[in-house]
Amino acid sequence: MTNAAKNTEIEVNSKITDKLLINEFVVRFANTNGTGSASANNMFAKAILRMGIPVSAKNIFPSNIQGMPTWYEVRISEKNYLGRRGGKSEIIVAMNAQSIDDDIMSVQTGGYLLYDSSRALLDSQIRADINYLGIPISNICLKEYSDPRQRQLFKNVIYVGALAAMLSMDFTLLKGLVRDQFKGKEKLITPNIYALELGYQFANEHFICPLDIRVESRDLVSNRILVDGNTATGLGAVYGGATIVGWYPITPSTSVIEKFASYCQRLRIDPASGKKNYAIVQVEDELAAIGVAIGAGWNGARAFTATSGPGVSLMTEFLGLAYFTEIPMVLVNVQRSGPSTGMPTRTQQSDVLACAYASHGDTKQILLFPDSPGECFEITAQAFDIADQLQTPVIIMSDLDLGMNDHLSEELVWQDSREYQKGKVLSAEQLDEVEVFGRYLDVDDDGICYRTLPGTHPDKGAYFNRGTSRNHFAGYTEKSADYVDNMERLTKKFSTAIHFLPAPEITQSKQTAQLGLIFFGTSSHPITEAIDHLKEHGLTTDTLRIRAFPFHQNIEDFIEEHSLSNKQVFVIEQNRDAQMKSLLVNELQIDPNKLASILSFDGLPVTSQFIVEAILGKLAQRQINKKTG
Amino acid sequence: MSFIKSTFRHPRLPVNDLGLTYRDYEGALSTLCAGCGHDSITSAIIQACHELSIQPSEVAKLSGIGCSSKAPNYFLNKAHGFNSVHGRMPSVATGANLANQDLLYLAMSGDGDSASIGFGQFAHVVRRQLNMVYMVANNGVYGLTKGQLAATADKGVKNKAGDLSLFTDIDLCVMALQLGASFVARSFSGDKQQLVPLLKAAMSHKGFAFIDIVSPCVTFNNHSGSTRSYDYVHDHITTAAVTDFVPVKKEITSSCDSGESEDVCLHDGSIMRIKKLQTDYDCSNASQAIVDIEKHKKAGDILTGLFYLEPTASDFHEINDTNDMPLNKLTQDSLCPGSRVLTGINDSFR
Numbered sequence: 021m022t023n024a025a026k027n028t029e030i031e032v033n034s035k036i037t038d039k040l041l042i043n044e045f046v047v048r049f050a051n052t053n054g055t056g057s058a059s060a061n062n063m064f065a066k067a068i069l070r071m072g073i074p075v076s077a078k079n080i081f082p083s084n085i086q087g088m089p090t091w092y093e094v095r096i097s098e099k100n101y102l103g104r105r106g107g108k109s110e111i112i113v114a115m116n117a118q119s120i121d122d123d124i125m126s127v128q129t130g131g132y133l134l135y136d137s138s139r140a141l142l143d144s145q146i147r148a149d150i151n152y153l154g155i156p157i158s159n160i161c162l163k164e165y166s167d168p169r170q171r172q173l174f175k176n177v178i179y180v181g182a183l184a185a186m187l188s189m190d191f192t193l194l195k196g197l198v199r200d201q202f203k204g205k206e207k208l209i210t211p212n213i214y215a216l217e218l219g220y221q222f223a224n225e226h227f228i229c230p231l232d233i234r235v236e237s238r239d240l241v242s243n244r245i246l247v248d249g250n251t252a253t254g255l256g257a258v259y260g261g262a263t264i265v266g267w268y269p270i271t272p273s274t275s276v277i278e279k280f281a282s283y284c285q286r287l288r289i290d291p292a293s294g295k296k297n298y299a300i301v302q303v304e305d306e307l308a309a310i311g312v313a314i315g316a317g318w319n320g321a322r323a324f325t326a327t328s329g330p331g332v333s334l335m336t337e338f339l340g341l342a343y344f345t346e347i348p349m350v351l352v353n354v355q356r357s358g359p360s361t362g363m364p365t366r367t368q369q370s371d372v373l374a375c376a377y378a379s380h381g382d383t384k385q386i387l388l389f390p391d392s393p394g395e396c397f398e399i400t401a402q403a404f405d406i407a408d409q410l411q412t413p414v415i416i417m418s419d420l421d422l423g424m425n426d427h428l429s430e431e432l433v434w435q436d437s438r439e440y441q442k443g444k445v446l447s448a449e450q451l452d453e454v455e456v457f458g459r460y461l462d463v464d465d466d467g468i469c470y471r472t473l474p475g476t477h478p479d480k481g482a483y484f485n486r487g488t489s490r491n492h493f494a495g496y497t498e499k500s501a502d503y504v505d506n507m508e509r510l511t512k513k514f515s516t517a518i519h520f521l522p523a524p525e526i527t528q529s530k531q532t533a534q535l536g537l538i539f540f541g542t543s544s545h546p547i548t549e550a551i552d553h554l555k556e557h558g559l560t561t562d563t564l565r566i567r568a569f570p571f572h573q574n575i576e577d578f579i580e581e582h583s584l585s586n587k588q589v590f591v592i593e594q595n596r597d598a599q600m601k602s603l604l605v606n607e608l609q610i611d612p613n614k615l616a617s618i619l620s621f622d623g624l625p626v627t628s629q630f631i632v633e634a635i636l637g638k639l640a641q642r643q644i645n646k647k648t649g
Numbered sequence: 650m651s652f653i654k655s656t657f658r659h660p661r662l663p664v665n666d667l668g669l670t671y672r673d674y675e676g677a678l679s680t681l682c683a684g685c686g687h688d689s690i691t692s693a694i695i696q697a698c699h700e701l702s703i704q705p706s707e708v709a710k711l712s713g714i715g716c717s718s719k720a721p722n723y724f725l726n727k728a729h730g731f732n733s734v735h736g737r738m739p740s741v742a743t744g745a746n747l748a749n750q751d752l753l754y755l756a757m758s759g760d761g762d763s764a765s766i767g768f769g770q771f772a773h774v775v776r777r778q779l780n781m782v783y784m785v786a787n788n789g790v791y792g793l794t795k796g797q798l799a800a801t802a803d804k805g806v807k808n809k810a811g812d813l814s815l816f817t818d819i820d821l822c823v824m825a826l827q828l829g830a831s832f833v834a835r836s837f838s839g840d841k842q843q844l845v846p847l848l849k850a851a852m853s854h855k856g857f858a859f860i861d862i863v864s865p866c867v868t869f870n871n872h873s874g875s876t877r878s879y880d881y882v883h884d885h886i887t888t889a890a891v892t893d894f895v896p897v898k899k900e901i902t903s904s905c906d907s908g909e910s911e912d913v914c915l916h917d918g919s920i921m922r923i924k925k926l927q928t929d930y931d932c933s934n935a936s937q938a939i940v941d942i943e944k945h946k947k948a949g950d951i952l953t954g955l956f957y958l959e960p961t962a963s964d965f966h967e968i969n970d971t972n973d974m975p976l977n978k979l980t981q982d983s984l985c986p987g988s989r990v991l992t993g994i995n996d997s998f999r
Contacts, residue, residue, distance in 0.1 A: 069999070070999070243995075245995055245998035245999055246998055246999070247998040251998075255994065258984075258985075258986065259985055259986065259991075261981060261984040261985060263747075263748070263976040263977075263979060263984065264744060264747045264748055264976060266740065266743065266744060287986040287990065288984070290972045290974075290983070293972060293973065295970050295971060295972040295973070296969060296970050296971050296972060297972050297976065297979055297983055297984065298971075298976070299747040299965075299966075299969050299971050299976060301743065301747070301777065301965075301969075303740060303743070303773060304769050304770065304772075304773040305769065307737060307740065307770070308737070308739070308740035308743070308769075308770055308773065309740075310740075311733070311737045311739075311740025311741045311743070311744060311770070312740050312741075312743050312744035312747065313744060314733075314741055314744060315711075315731070315733075315740065315741035315742060315743060315744025315745035315746075315747075315748070316744035316745065316747055316748040316976075316977075317744070318731055318741070318744075318745060319709070319744070319745040319748035319749050319752075319977055320748060320749070320977040321744075321747070321748035321749070321976045321977040323744060323747075323748070337734055337737075338734060338737065341733065341734050431995045431998075432991055432994065432995055433988075433991075434985075434987065434988045434991050435988065436987055436988050439981065440981050440985075472729070473729075473977065474706075474709045474728070474729035474745075474749070474752055475706055475707055475709075475729075475749065475751065475752050476706070477706060478704060478705075478706045478727065479706070479727060482705075482706060482726065482727050482728055482729050482730075483729065483730075484677075484710075484721070484722050484729075484730040484731075484732060485729065485730060485731045485732065486730075486731075486732040487732065487733070487734060488732070495677075496722075
């Protein structure tokens, strides 16, 4: 073959299919972090979105600020497959010399490698079964720009411009995006558009554009939005009425607070005084972060904090205090790969058990599992109602993939008729009316007692809030009967909780399903695609997405129904130890053999390929076992 | 020691401006050891609150874990209290104060709670200038776990079991001064004359007020050789300045001798009259205060009194520019931006 580095004319080595590949492929960008590639890559994804084509993006980045490999994977899918597919990519934009060998290997046969041809590729880097698109990007930048930073930054914009020509993207629309992105910084618009044009023209002059892989405008996005979960969570906290935050920076949760802060700056300034209707304090550690939320919750303000794995470990003592003293607060746990520091910039769902039973002694915590930015918004706002109504911490179980990656989501919804549910808090007038006030008196027989806030009444309702055992009137006690009574009431409250929590989302196939899939959070993203592939293998599937702990009765019913002969329930989760399965088995007293686990824990969002192969593998194994057994 | 608290009230008990007697400021019966210094602190707090006519329900009491942290249960029964986890009271106090800046936050901690397990939280709440009164009942020893040395125990002293304090001792007043507290004092639980006016001034001060109160442990640290025993403290106490607290409503009758005393006006208009007992005393000089504390310590003395006062200091809410309306009183109308705003936000994600 021709050495692609010397000859930029395209030579089609092989094709993925004989037909055109339209709106159904993956573009993977390989960059070096700290080079400004993120905003250019994001612009690419957003341009696809504005063409009306469903798109999702995964940023695979290192725990590092500058100089390490980073990837940005854009999935374009008019079939609406928005999870990761798995396997190799149709197009790789290889801009990182450190990772280029691996990047070349991850191009699908017949696919394309867009690379910087300022330096020739080595012979070992030439694969006969893929197509090379060399653009001398460094040389172009060297010629066009004198500032070293510009030479770096505009490389990214140039390859986006080139892709626009190669993939037949709407170039006018792309230019519009640049104008939107640099609104208020007009000086940057012209040079960015110029850089886009440099790439666009080069591609048109040197390659047969568009390629056989391309995009075509559709109207498949409707009113959906492209946003990351942390932004939606931060905004959900604004809408949910949170006023107080204690926090300590930790990836991948940091942007929850940063977004909350930036929306508060816009939306939470008192119009009369110009002063803040919120207080955010960056404290010394995660212990203090949750301490602030608990102190505020005790005093009747809606408060939250956000953290990730190591922070959750530090917060567990306080979570026990809040559970036992019954103080409302919200904790957002954006999970990452553990244990210990683990892979701080990789995703996982591995804090399920640590959070469900957070703290020493008999404790159980309320967990919520959002799976999209739209749901992050809704569930976060709702979490403050739930915490107030149940007088206990509520933990929102997000993860790095949901929190930090852009997802195509239903738009954020708020009904103006919706009212905050503040739960059982007695006012001064109510205190005057009640004959006896006992902070831990179960008046309504639902396990939820009435509470009072400091400063409410001059003579009534004060109590000493304590982490020690107490009687109905918050008095210290070591009497076994009082202790047992209180612990049993907390169990009762936990059962009551189910009625306040979002029910699981169940989908049922038209025919009787052979498979029941249970999953939660981001493990739901590749499910639609996986179901379609399983159908090709003759398997029909019902699904259940868990949205909260404690578990709804529906979950037990679903498992029973799909455990009958010739059926199988799978629990799909992103951790090594099948934590959700353990929680189901433990809490619902289910025979563990009824639940088969599909476990993906490599730190990357689970793919549909992985799920399908694992399910088929387990079913095949079951057949063998049946025959031999 | 009594097991039942008397409910009898003398009919002619003096009442304050709110019509409340001293008894209206009491709490549950103390379960601390008879003679515990902490009970004297409790009594001084009750007196100070009564004399200042503080509405008990407008106070929030906070503590961590330890003998000291039990104390809030023994004063101001009509105030809400929060006995949190060991060493973490400062963060809970921060959240509580952020939620409602209108209450008076009285916090009680101990040497283990503030100088060891909660040293970090102590340091940071000082930095934050939280408007609160932070009291440490300092006896140099862990009472509830029976007599281990605390980090505030002087290096070289022995505990009751004969174990030597091997490492550098921590002086929480020096730390508070370095970290920017705007009110720093040390007192002795056995000297109500000094402690009550200091407490009153601290409660009237806006900003972070810290009082380290030497409070002997009669059970585990009252032996000879201890530098926190009643005898030792009585013999080695020296005072930088005696303070007198004059509430805003009272007229100042005695004239101020400019050489020996100084009147400082607090934010609410009340006056702190400082009688200087040391010639080089200057309560506006934090670094000089640190030097004085260290100097007396080297001589084996315990310097007490008001060390530092910055009457116009800003508190957290001023620094944060928080709305004057307590955040816990804001309603949905002012907190929720509504659906119209959300439409615009949704558009920004397209």
